[in-house]
Amino acid sequence: MSEAVSRPTLEAVAARAGVSRATASRVVNGGDGVREPLVERVRRAVEELGYVPNQAARSLVTKRHDAVAVVIAEPETRIFADPFFALQLRGISKELTAHDNQLVLLLTEGRDDHARVARYLAGGHVDGALVFSLHLDDPLPGLIEGAAVPTVFGGRPGWGGGSNSAVYVDCDNRGGAEEAVRHLVGLGRTRIAHITGPLDQTSAADRLQGYRDVMGESDPRLVVASDFTPGGGERAMRELLDRCPDVDAVFAANDLTALGVLRVLRERGRRVPEDVAVIGFDDVLPVAGQSEPALTTVRQDIEEMGRLMARLLLSTLPRGESATGAPSSVVLPTTLIRRATA
Amino acid sequence: MSEAVSRPTLEAVAARAGVSRATASRVVNGGDGVREPLVERVRRAVEELGYVPNQAARSLVTKRHDAVAVVIAEPETRIFADPFFALQLRGISKELTAHDNQLVLLLTEGRDDHARVARYLAGGHVDGALVFSLHLDDPLPGLIEGAAVPTVFGGRPGWGGGSNSAVYVDCDNRGGAEEAVRHLVGLGRTRIAHITGPLDQTSAADRLQGYRDVMGESDPRLVVASDFTPGGGERAMRELLDRCPDVDAVFAANDLTALGVLRVLRERGRRVPEDVAVIGFDDVLPVAGQSEPALTTVRQDIEEMGRLMARLLLSTLPRGESATGAPSSVVLPTTLIRRATA
DNA sequence: GGAGGCGGTGAGAGCGCTCTCGTGGCCGTG
DNA sequence: CACGGCCACGAGAGCGCTCTCACCGCCTCC
Numbered sequence: 001m002s003e004a005v006s007r008p009t010l011e012a013v014a015a016r017a018g019v020s021r022a023t024a025s026r027v028v029n030g031g032d033g034v035r036e037p038l039v040e041r042v043r044r045a046v047e048e049l050g051y052v053p054n055q056a057a058r059s060l061v062t063k064r065h066d067a068v069a070v071v072i073a074e075p076e077t078r079i080f081a082d083p084f085f086a087l088q089l090r091g092i093s094k095e096l097t098a099h100d101n102q103l104v105l106l107l108t109e110g111r112d113d114h115a116r117v118a119r120y121l122a123g124g125h126v127d128g129a130l131v132f133s134l135h136l137d138d139p140l141p142g143l144i145e146g147a148a149v150p151t152v153f154g155g156r157p158g159w160g161g162g163s164n165s166a167v168y169v170d171c172d173n174r175g176g177a178e179e180a181v182r183h184l185v186g187l188g189r190t191r192i193a194h195i196t197g198p199l200d201q202t203s204a205a206d207r208l209q210g211y212r213d214v215m216g217e218s219d220p221r222l223v224v225a226s227d228f229t230p231g232g233g234e235r236a237m238r239e240l241l242d243r244c245p246d247v248d249a250v251f252a253a254n255d256l257t258a259l260g261v262l263r264v265l266r267e268r269g270r271r272v273p274e275d276v277a278v279i280g281f282d283d284v285l286p287v288a289g290q291s292e293p294a295l296t297t298v299r300q301d302i303e304e305m306g307r308l309m310a311r312l313l314l315s316t317l318p319r320g321e322s323a324t325g326a327p328s329s330v331v332l333p334t335t336l337i338r339r340a341t342a
Numbered sequence: 343m344s345e346a347v348s349r350p351t352l353e354a355v356a357a358r359a360g361v362s363r364a365t366a367s368r369v370v371n372g373g374d375g376v377r378e379p380l381v382e383r384v385r386r387a388v389e390e391l392g393y394v395p396n397q398a399a400r401s402l403v404t405k406r407h408d409a410v411a412v413v414i415a416e417p418e419t420r421i422f423a424d425p426f427f428a429l430q431l432r433g434i435s436k437e438l439t440a441h442d443n444q445l446v447l448l449l450t451e452g453r454d455d456h457a458r459v460a461r462y463l464a465g466g467h468v469d470g471a472l473v474f475s476l477h478l479d480d481p482l483p484g485l486i487e488g489a490a491v492p493t494v495f496g497g498r499p500g501w502g503g504g505s506n507s508a509v510y511v512d513c514d515n516r517g518g519a520e521e522a523v524r525h526l527v528g529l530g531r532t533r534i535a536h537i538t539g540p541l542d543q544t545s546a547a548d549r550l551q552g553y554r555d556v557m558g559e560s561d562p563r564l565v566v567a568s569d570f571t572p573g574g575g576e577r578a579m580r581e582l583l584d585r586c587p588d589v590d591a592v593f594a595a596n597d598l599t600a601l602g603v604l605r606v607l608r609e610r611g612r613r614v615p616e617d618v619a620v621i622g623f624d625d626v627l628p629v630a631g632q633s634e635p636a637l638t639t640v641r642q643d644i645e646e647m648g649r650l651m652a653r654l655l656l657s658t659l660p661r662g663e664s665a666t667g668a669p670s671s672v673v674l675p676t677t678l679i680r681r682a683t684a
Numbered sequence: 685g686g687a688g689g690c691g692g693t694g695a696g697a698g699c700g701c702t703c704t705c706g707t708g709g710c711c712g713t714g
Numbered sequence: 715c716a717c718g719g720c721c722a723c724g725a726g727a728g729c730g731c732t733c734t735c736a737c738c739g740c741c742t743c744c
Binding site: 023060062 | 721723724729730731
C-alpha cells in the first residue's frame with residue numbers, strides 16, 4: 001500500500017505501544033525483564049507497523065554485524081565443475097540462517113582480489129570468515145591473519161601462514177584413502193594405481209599419503225598426477241594404461257577424476273570391475289546424477305562439513321552463550337560406499 | 343602489531359591531518375571541492391592509520407548499503423548439479439565487485455524460507471536483489487514485489503506476480519531452440535525428438551516452443567518430458583527409444599539432459615551422430631569437463647548474463663550517475679556450436 | 685574602492701539504535 | 715511502621731558517519 005520508502009523506527013513502535021524506546025528495544029531483543037502486558041503491547045505495535053530493526057544502526061552500537069563472509073579463492077573453473085563447494089555452501093547457509101546470520105560471498109580470482117578481500121575483512125564488515133583456501137602457496141591465510149577476524153578454514157590449510165593454530169574442518173582424507181586402497185587389496189588386486197589431485201592442496205596430498213600408507217613405496221609408475229577434473233582423469237588414465245597395461249585397480253583422488261577414468265576404461269575395452277576396479281572419493285555423483293556403472297567411493301558428508309564450519313565460527317563469536325573458548329579443528333570420518341566398480 | 347580491536351575513526355584521521363571531520367569525509371568520498379594540499383594530508387593520514395570507513399555508520403545516514411542480495415530459490419539438488427548457477431554467480435560477483443558492492447547470498451528451500459527472504463529484503467538491508475525464481479508457481483516474485491526493493495530476475499519469470507514490468511535477463515531460449523532444430527532438419531533428419539526440461543520453468547517452456555515453431559504439431563510421441571538432469575535424460579531417452587525406435591535426432595533441453603541421452607544411446611548401441619544426432623543447450627560441458635563425443639549445443643553466455651543482471655540492477659540504484667530511468671529486460675542471443683554429435 | 689559572488693572549510697545536527705544509569709514503586713524484613 | 719533492596723521502566727548519551735548550512739577570505743565587477 002504505502003510506499004515502503006520510510007520504514008518505521010523503534011521510536012514509532014514505542015510511541016504506538018505507549019512505552020519508552022528503551023523498553024521497546026528490550027522487547028525486540030528478547031523481552032527479558034519486561035512485564036508481560038508491555039511485551040504484548042510492543043509486540044503488537046511491531047506487528048501492526050511492520051517494524052524491522054535497522055541493522056546498520058544496531059551494528060553501529062553493538063559492533064556486531066550478524067554476517068559472515070565466505071571466501072572462495074579458487075581460480076577459474078573448478079568451483080563450478082565440482083558440486084563440492086555448492087554443497088558446502090548449502091550447509092553453511094543453513095547453519096547461518098538458523099542463527100540469523102547473513103552470508104556474504106566473496107569470490108576471488110587473481111592476486112589483486114586477495115588484497116581486496118583482506119581489506120574487506122579488516123574493515124570489520126563481518127563478524128567472521130569462512131575461507132576455502134586450497135593451495136599451499138596461497139597468500140590468503142597470511143592476509144587474513146593480519147585482518148584479525150575470526151576464521152574457520154574449509155579443509156586443512158597448508159603449512160604456511162605462521163599461525164599453526166588455524167581452525168579448520170576437514171574430512172579424514174588419509175584414513176579414507178587407506179580404507180579404499182585396503183578394500184582393493186582385499187579384493188585381491190595387486191597392481192593398484194592412484195591418480196592424484198593437485199598436490200598443492202592438502203586434501204590431494206593426504207589422499208596420496210593414505211595410498212602410500214597401504215601400498216608402501218610401490219612401483220612409482222602406478223602414481224599419476226592429475227587435477228580433480230574428469231578431463232584430467234582421462235588424460236591420467238590413458239597415461240597409466242600406456243605405462244602399466246597390467247593395472248588392475250585405480251583409486252582416483254575424487255569422483256570427477258573417476259568419471260574420466262571410467263570413460264577411458266570403456267573406450268579401451270576394459271571391463272569394470274572385472275579387469276580394473278575403480279574407487280573414487282567424495283560421493284558427489286548421486287547429486288550430479290551421473291553414476292556410470294555405479295561408482296564405489298569414499299563418502300564424506302560435505303554439507304555437514306559446511307554446517308560445522310559455520311557452527312564453529314559462530315561459537316567463537318561474542319554472542320555465543322555456549323561456553324566455548326577457542327574451538328579446535330574437526331576432522332570428520334569417511335565411509336567407504338560399495339557400489340558396482342569395486 | 344596493535345590489536346585491531348578498535349579501528350581508527352574519521353575523527354582520528356581528521357585530527358591527524360589537521361582538518362575537520364567534514365573535510366576528511368569529503369576526501370574519503372572522492373575529494374571533490376577540497377584543495378590539493380589538504381587532500382594529500384588526509385590521504386596520508388588515512389594511509390598511516392589504516393583507516394577503513396565504518397559501513398554501518400555510513401549506511402545509517404546514507405541509507406545505502408552497497409550490498410545486493412542474490413536469492414536462489416531452487417529446491418534441493420539442481421543448483422549444485424548444474425554449473426549454470428555457479429557461472430552466473432561468478433558473473434554477478436565480478437560486476438558487483440567492480441562497483442564495490444557486496445554480494446549477500448540467500449539460498450532458500452521450502453516455503454518458510456520464502457517468508458524469511460521477503461522479510462529480509464523488506465528490512466532494507468540491501469539496495470537491491472537479483473532473484474532466480476524459476477518456477478511458474480513460485481510465490482517469491484509476489485513477496486518481493488511487496489518488499490519494494492529494486493529487483494532483476496534471472497530468466498524470464500512466470501506470468502504470475504501481478505506486475506508485468508518485472509525486469510529480467512534471459513537468453514533467447516526460443517530462438518536458440520529453433521536454430522538447433524532447424525540445423526537437425528538441415529542434416530536431413532526427419533524423426534526429430536525433444537526432451538524437455540521442467541515445463542513450469544519458462545526456459546524449458548520456451549525451448550519447447552522453439553522446437554514446435556519448427557516442427558509444428560508433429561508426432562506427439564517425439565516430445566518427452568524431463569527435468570534438466572542427466573538421470574532424467576536417461577529415463578526420457580529410454581522411453582523415447584521404446585516409443586519411437588526410428589528416432590534419428592534428439593534436441594535435449596539442456597546439456598545435462600543430453601549427457602543422459604548420449605549414455606543411453608551408447609548403451610543401446612546407437613551410433614552418434616550417424617544413427618541419432620544429438621544437440622544440447624547451455625554449453626556448460628566444457629566447464630564441467632565432460633564432453634563425451636563432443637556435444638553440439640546451443641551456447642548462451644551465462645557469465646555475461648550474470649554480469650548483465652548486476653549491471654542492470656546497479657543502474658537503477660540512486661548512486662548510478664548513468665542517465666538511466668527504469669531499465670528494461672535484456673534477452674541475449676544464442677549461438678549454435680557445432681561439434682561432433684550433430 | 686565597495687558590493688556581490690563564489691569556492692573552500694568547519695561547526696553541528698542527526699541517522700536509528702543499544703545500553704548505562706537513575707528513579708520510582710513494590711516487596712520483604714526488623 | 716520504617717527502611718533497604720530489587721525489579722521494571724524511562725531518560726539520555728553516544729556509536730561513526732554524512733550533509734546542510736554558516737562563515738570566511740578572495741576575486742570580480744561596476
